[in-house]
Amino acid sequence: MRIILCGYDGHMGREVRTCAERAKDCVIQAGVDPLAGGGDPLCAADFSEVTCEADVIIDFSHHSMTGALMDFAEARKLPVVLATTGQTEEEKARIEQAAKKIPVFLAANYSLGIAVMSDLVRRTAALYPDAEIEIVEQHHDRKLDAPSGTALALFRAVQDVRPSAVAVTGRSGQGKRTPEEVGIHAIRMGNIVGVHEVMIGTQNERITLKHEAFSRGVFAEGSLKAAAFLMGKRPGLYDMKDLLRGE
Numbered sequence: 001m002r003i004i005l006c007g008y009d010g011h012m013g014r015e016v017r018t019c020a021e022r023a024k025d026c027v028i029q030a031g032v033d034p035l036a037g038g039g040d041p042l043c044a045a046d047f048s049e050v051t052c053e054a055d056v057i058i059d060f061s062h063h064s065m066t067g068a069l070m071d072f073a074e075a076r077k078l079p080v081v082l083a084t085t086g087q088t089e090e091e092k093a094r095i096e097q098a099a100k101k102i103p104v105f106l107a108a109n110y111s112l113g114i115a116v117m118s119d120l121v122r123r124t125a126a127l128y129p130d131a132e133i134e135i136v137e138q139h140h141d142r143k144l145d146a147p148s149g150t151a152l153a154l155f156r157a158v159q160d161v162r163p164s165a166v167a168v169t170g171r172s173g174q175g176k177r178t179p180e181e182v183g184i185h186a187i188r189m190g191n192i193v194g195v196h197e198v199m200i201g202t203q204n205e206r207i208t209l210k211h212e213a214f215s216r217g218v219f220a221e222g223s224l225k226a227a228a229f230l231m232g233k234r235p236g237l238y239d240m241k242d243l244l245r246g247e
Contacts, residue, residue: 003057003227007060008043015219030043047072056078057069082095100235108150124207132181135185137187141191166182194211195213
């Protein structure tokens with residue numbers, strides 16, 4: 001599998017390169033990174049400099065590159081694994097437009113464990129329709145978006161079975177909790193890789209589902225699995241649920 005890697009010189013780009021080196025069937029053909037120092041001959045400053053053949057694009061760059069990335073992928077008819085969060089509504093619309101022409105894999109978190117947790121959240125919320133639900137996420141102090149894309153994805157898992165659920169972030173002031181509320185709380189501290197916790201409770205019991213990532217390598221491994229999954233797929237928007245089902 002020949003890969004073009006966006007965000008080549010960033011932390012996650014380096015993680016993907018390390019994982020690809022360990023894999024027998026993966027090779028990084030080229031990188032794109034406007035912030036790269038220029039010392040690596042494989043890495044280009046923008047897509048116009050990329051001329052090599054490839055099978056897939058993996059993106060761990062920044063959401064501001066969405067437009068240029070989708071233009072390039074469509075022109076080359078290449079599937080894309082989007083592992084960047086924080087897209088604007090306009091950028092999300094551009095992704096959906098591209099998915100009509102090429103396979104696009106979009107996930108807020110590429111850990112298979114988070115995908116399993118999302119499924120458990122969905123099932124548990126359905127089994128306890130009157131339970132109160134709170135989501136707590138923890139990340140390093142350099143993370144830009146809050147709540148995290150993963151926390152929002154966990155909220156959407158609740159919303160799948162509770163369409164009336166309402167996300168409440170940064171709760172403060174006076175007023176009782178409403179039955180529709182799902183509180184989402186963000187902690188930013190030190191070098192936390194990623195911790196997500198969902199508490200589902202009634203007056204008599206509480207179920208806590210928790211996932212903790214110990215290394216960012218787990219997200220790199222997941223992105224390579226997603227890239228392999230896209231090989232031969234029809235145009236469309238895919239996510240971790242599709243990967244777990246193998247469809």
